[in-house]
Amino acid sequence: MKRLPTYLAAAFFGMAFPAANAGDVAALMQGCNDCHGEGGVSQWTDVPTIAGLPEFQHADALYIYQDEARPCRDAEYKQGDTSRAAISMCAVAAKLSEDEIDAIAAAYAELPYVKAKQEFDADLAAAGKALHDEHCDKCHSDEGTNPEDEAGMLGGQMMGYLQQSFVDYKADTRDQPKKMKEKIDALSDDDVTALVNYYGSVQ
Ligand code: HEC
Numbered sequence: 001m002k003r004l005p006t007y008l009a010a011a012f013f014g015m016a017f018p019a020a021n022a023g024d025v026a027a028l029m030q031g032c033n034d035c036h037g038e039g040g041v042s043q044w045t046d047v048p049t050i051a052g053l054p055e056f057q058h059a060d061a062l063y064i065y066q067d068e069a070r071p072c073r074d075a076e077y078k079q080g081d082t083s084r085a086a087i088s089m090c091a092v093a094a095k096l097s098e099d100e101i102d103a104i105a106a107a108y109a110e111l112p113y114v115k116a117k118q119e120f121d122a123d124l125a126a127a128g129k130a131l132h133d134e135h136c137d138k139c140h141s142d143e144g145t146n147p148e149d150e151a152g153m154l155g156g157q158m159m160g161y162l163q164q165s166f167v168d169y170k171a172d173t174r175d176q177p178k179k180m181k182e183k184i185d186a187l188s189d190d191d192v193t194a195l196v197n198y199y200g201s202v203q
């Protein structure tokens with residue numbers, strides 16, 4: 001059977017997927033969801049929720065993985081065929097074309113962001129909120145949940161993933177905006193713990 005023209009498939013799928021075939025994009029996203037959770041909403045603390053991630057920041061993250069400008073740690077598949085070999089985000093991104101990256105980022109941006117239900121320490125969260133309001137809110141508004149900031153989703157993001165992100169930023173093994181680096185470098189380990197609890201408290 002002949003493939004539907006892309007514009008028809010896109011209309012059928014209910015979203016515009018420039019250049020990349022809608023069916024292929026849906027299949028690729030299923031592969032992502034086998035680690036990131038159904039609809040891109042994670043249930044595992046070491047894996048970030050990618051549903052609702054701002055479009056340009058998501059695409060950018062995938063290009064950064066292609067450039068290996070972020071750590072390339074192997075991760076296990078969490079669901080679906082879990083006998084598949086562990087794979088890093090760098091290896092995942094390396095297989096994607098530019099059109100596929102743009103289509104995937106656009107599609108996840110349309111999906112609802114769901115804040116994780118996590119345990120947190122209320123005192124630490126209060127200390128973290130004060131740090132956030134002073135140093136981070138300018139670029140991460142609305143408790144770090146405003147997609148228009150194009151700066152990731154922090155409030156309600158998985159705490160294990162956030163903790164790892166701070167370790168990577170501090171070790172300078174993850175690409176980051178220059179103005180943010182100044183702020184991150186100034187954080188103590190206790191500050192980081194407080195911030196992680198604050199973002200976890202946003203539910
Ligand atoms: C084998 C598991 C696995 C698969 C498959 C996978 N991911 Fe990931 N992904 C992770 C893990 C774990 C992290 C966080 C740690 C890291 O950077 O390795 C991550 C991080 C990310 C991030 C960074 C989030 C941020 O806020 O910066 C994005 C974006 C992402 N993945 C998108 C995708 C997309 C899109 C796909 C499918 C094309 C995909 N992932 C497939 C496990 C996976």
Ligand code: HEC
Pocket residue numbers: 057060061131132135136137138139140150151152153154162165166175176177179180183184187195
């Ligand atoms: C000058 C603007 C700016 C400031 C100030 C700033 N950030 Fe960011 N931050 C960004 C941008 C832009 C990104 C997205 C970068 C990227 O995709 O590589 C980001 C990404 C992040 C991420 C990763 C999100 C993800 O999805 O993985 C974390 C965590 C983070 N910032 C925490 C902080 C904290 C905590 C502070 C305050 C101490 C802070 N930032 C201050 C601009 C800023």
